[in-house]
Amino acid sequence: MDAQPHTRHPSQFALLGQRRFAPFFWTQFLGAGNDNLFKFAFTVLVTYQVQVSWLPPSLAGLVIGALFILPFLLFSATSGQLADKHDKAQLIRFVKWLEIAIMALAGWGFVAQQVALLLACVFLMGLHSTLFGPVKYAYLPQHLDERELTGGNGMVEMGTFVAILLGNVAGGLLIAVPQAGAQYVAWACLGLAVLGRVTAQYVPASPATDPGLRINWNPFTETWRNLMLARGNVAVFRSILGISWMWFFGAVFLSQFPSFAKEVLHGDEQVASMLLVVFSVGIGVGSLLCETLSRRHVEIGLVPVGAIGMTVFAVDLYFASRGLGGGEAGYTLRGFLAEPAHWRVIADLFLLSLCAGLYSVPMYALIQLRAQPTHRARIIAANNILNALFMIASAVLAGGLIQAGFDIPQVFLVVGLLNAAVGCYIFLLVPEYLLRFVALLASRCIYRFKVRGDEHIPVQGPAILAANHVSFVDAILLMAASPRPIVFIMDHRIFRIPVLGWLFRLAKAIPIAPQKEDPVVYERAFAEAERVLREGELLGIFPEGAITRDGQLQEFRGGIMKILEKQPVPVVPVALQNLWGSFFSRVEQGRAMVRPFRRGMFSRVGLVAGTPLPPEAVTPQGLRQRVAQLLAA
Template identity: 65%
Template sequence: MSAPPSSQFALLRQRRFAPFFWTQFLGAMNDNVLKFAFTVLVTYRLSVDWLPPALAGLAIGAVFILPFLLFSATAGQLADLLDKARVMRMVKNLELAIMALAAWGLWQGWIALLLGCIFLMGLHSTVFGPVKYAYLPQHLGERELTGGNGLVEMGTFVAILLGNVLGGVLAGLPEGSVPSSVQAVGLAGLLLAALGRWTVQGVPPSPPDAPGLRLNFNPFSETWRNLQLARQQPTVFRTLLGISWLWFFGAVFLSQFPAYAKEVLHGDEHVASLLLVVFSVGVGTGSLLCERLSRHHVEIGLVPLGALGMAVFAGALAWTSGLEPAAAQRWTLGAFLAQPGHWPLLAELYLLSLSAGLFSVPMYALVQWRSPPSHRARIIAANNILNALYMIASALIVGALRSAGLGIPGVFGLLALANVAAAGALFTLEPAYAQRCRAWLGRSGSKPA
């Protein structure tokens, strides 16, 4: 593992990475097919009194994220205690069962059962998360870790994008089509789960890092214990907080895209989808760039550059959005793209998300490389809990700001300022980021952190 491949894409031809990559890709895609299709179906076709369409997206998102709070600590312990390939296969077996149950719920129109399946898919992702990030440093060397994380980050956002598109297309099949919309969604979920179960068979053995670990099923005490362990390594702990800030930052944009497209850009739902595409492509591009820019090392010097780009382009997007003139009618996608004034706005969104990719990948690589192997998965699981809390906080704060009358451009502008404060605090408490950035900019050739 000492000699890195000529390109990170060479990893996709190697058994130690390719089966794992496609397994996590298919799982992320399946999560989003079910979530988005269910949201569309509840909004337009499977209406029930106790789940109003206006609250469907919020309720489904909350049910999906709940297992991250409840079971991440246990999931991290399992990833350290057991062979990681074995845990992945257990997760894929669970996914097959969940999708079979979801298909039945879709065909019967049982909303409560489908909400239960959303919860179980959240559990599926909760268990897979620590395994995913603890697996990489076990099979990749330090000079491959950034490239591997970049591919995983890119793959995750592409999978989310494709899952949303496929879920929306299948849920929107016209009445009377064969198969029907609910049948098509159920079959797609089963097919993706079966493909994931097939790819996971190729994942090589990954011996446990803490085979003698005794499970602690109390999520609160276990999470606290692992956060305290991370605090013993200040760089790791502060990096966990930086990763969670990124989730806060990204959640604001992703949650506001539909309203932003409608209220500010005066576009239809296809314009909202375009924003998601641009954001996903930008994050994927930034993630892949990290490997080349870091020169095959874990290079945290890229993080300040990413933070700068996030602040600058979020502020620019807020300014440009505030100048958007009122439209006589709602823009279709073609009409929106035909307006030259909209292209700078899309460029700002792309560069913002590209900067987020530069910000995140080196931090994930650093946590994997610096965490003690015996506790790596549990530290990552604790980070997943922090991420969930930060995303909940973002929803509450943005909801309060919007209720107080602040427009979406104003929210973006405040977020740009908050990013300056958060990044400034991180780089002040952990000077290694700024030091490595100066060294990287100066091409000093010193070994990255």
């Protein structure tokens, strides 16, 4: 079963006090921390303390990273099937038992300094993470409703990056303890695994979404099948590609931090660690900001904001990094922070990673919300496979550029510019991102937009939104208030207006003309409206038929009844308030967009959605009366 409405809470942090979220959060937090404590401690061990001829220190980090990622390529498809077929709470507990066994083996490897055994444990911990990945993201939409999904994902992303940071720091500190470092790491890894199993015990039941699924154990054919499943929903598949690109982008920066700190910033190991801290904190802050900026909806309009920021700050990082000098011995952390020019580098890294958080969290939430529940985990598995492939590709690209003579700031510049190209490609292929971005700008930067009753706009299933028509941006504000796309029926003349016409064509709005003027366009509009509702989407209409010229609510026409005859669906009455007199309304002798600042900037406007009306209760007069009541509310 999917998420049911829960009591509203003031912020995402309230979820940490609830059993449906807190045990799961701490289980994944401890798992991510343990992964990174183990990997980093092992990397330091084979780099500085126990060196073997067949694993030179220069390759240790690369080999460990590759072994950890390999199971994602081999077993993600199988793990996605398991997560759809079985109760996710039971799978989480099984994975935690597996982690305890692996960490017990790894503990012996650390104490006995068995490098080959520890490499095998790296592969097994990759398998552990591969099994947990689809469960992790398919669990959330079963226990959180649409209003909580962005906040829940933000908490998980923040927790993951904080755990990565703490795990790396703890691993480095523990393994460096003279004589006893390996033993401390062994006990720490085993202790975190046991603690994760304890928290997993309190994860609530999460019933299987497809218990009759027959497991295909062939990872290659199932991987292809999962990718085809994901491709079945264009928005979901493009979001998966977008997330995979974010991992590509982030992996380039993370992999180059040690060299960037040493060769470009002329800093010591502490400076390299500080870059990782700044990057991780930025991701965490951006992830947490998503709920506030999205007003507790899945707001994919934040994705272009994040993409723009990622490019801007990556490009600025290139310029900020040029010509930075250091002393003969290089900078200590204190010396590095004492230089004003270095703060621009820190700010760019922080804002770049913050924007990456804004970019990724809405995409994860969109996948969880739009993917079919019966194969949601398999689609998450497809996402994990592509993430791994993109991370491998990022290593190849970065290595190739450096071999070709590019320095590290130039690599950052190339990736920043590539990000702009990839963003444009995704947003033009899936216009919903761009449209939501425009709606976000209109509702936050042009108006102070207050929404009430948006819980009446259905998250799933067909419905008609019937609103009063006051301005040329009514449809954009309706988009901003809705948790999902709306297909509008609009006067064919609006498509001739520069910019707005392009936007509405991009949104696949349906043009309509009076029957006497163009009977073909008139009939085609109703046929398209029927198709939209038949496919389970939201249809937006303005029953007045045209934008008001005097600010008063006009009579509602009967076209809505013709739609309901063919597709009897709920009708949600919507009132747009205080838009009359704004720049986009016809206040100047019937003309709009004449005096830009006649009401100043950030003027207050509102939207009120009423209780959905059953189709049999709808009449044009009754619907108009209901909208009039909402206007006065």
